[in-house]
Amino acid sequence: MQFRKYSLSDVLERMYKNQLALEAALMELTLQAEQQGLTEVGGNIRGTLWTIGENAGFIKQGLAKLRSKNL
Numbered sequence: 001m002q003f004r005k006y007s008l009s010d011v012l013e014r015m016y017k018n019q020l021a022l023e024a025a026l027m028e029l030t031l032q033a034e035q036q037g038l039t040e041v042g043g044n045i046r047g048t049l050w051t052i053g054e055n056a057g058f059i060k061q062g063l064a065k066l067r068s069k070n071l
Helices: 008-035 039-068
Strands: none
Touching: 008 039
16 A cells, blocks of 8 residues: 655645535534524534634644745
């Protein structure tokens, strides 16, 4: 088996993209839950989405720093 070498910034970029995809999927579920009257569930998910958004910002800043240093 042959292994491909990935830089740290490549790995973080994929993690960042996965995080954005999960955020979008959770938002879809939130909207569905709220349409069905599950406002408490929707509120709980929105709290989680806020955390995901905050962390995505840190990941994006870290990626920019890594790319500027060519890591």
